[in-house]
Amino acid sequence: MKIEIREEIIQQTTKCTKHFDCLTNSEHIYCQVRGCIQHKVHYVACLLDQYCAYQISYGEAFICRCPTRKEIYNRYQK
Numbered sequence: 001m002k003i004e005i006r007e008e009i010i011q012q013t014t015k016c017t018k019h020f021d022c023l024t025n026s027e028h029i030y031c032q033v034r035g036c037i038q039h040k041v042h043y044v045a046c047l048l049d050q051y052c053a054y055q056i057s058y059g060e061a062f063i064c065r066c067p068t069r070k071e072i073y074n075r076y077q078k
Contacts (some may be wrong), residue, residue, distance in 0.1 A: 003022075003023055003072055003076060003078075005023060005066060005068055005071050005072065005075075006071070009067050009068055009069070009071045010023075010067075010068060010078045012043055012067040012068075013067045013068040015053035015054060016053075016054075016068070017050075017051065017052065017053060018030075018048070018050070018052070020068065022069060022072060023068065028048065030041070030044045030048075030056070030072070031044035031045065031046045031047060031048075031052070031062075031064055031069060032046075032047055033046060033064070033078075034072045036073060036074075039062060039070075040070075042063065042064045042069070042070055043058070043061045043062065043063060043064075044062050044063070044064040044069075045057055045062070046062065052066070054066035060077060072074070
């Protein structure tokens with residue numbers, strides 16, 4: 001399944017250090033969303049062991065602020 005994201009969302013994702021692997025990797029490896037509140041706050045578990053500028057710690061959980069990752073979840077529930 002091809003994932004399509006609006007160009008304006010991709011342009012907002014200025015801090016991506018993973019080269020947009022979430023869009024280009026055929027396995028779509030990215031942080032797994034564990035919960036979501038009103039399509040705005042996304043709690044994640046990162047499946048890759050590398051730094052991400054969009055991930056912030058929230059107690060024992062992590063919140064994803066990546067515009068592209070949030071759009072993938074909001075559109076495709078992935």
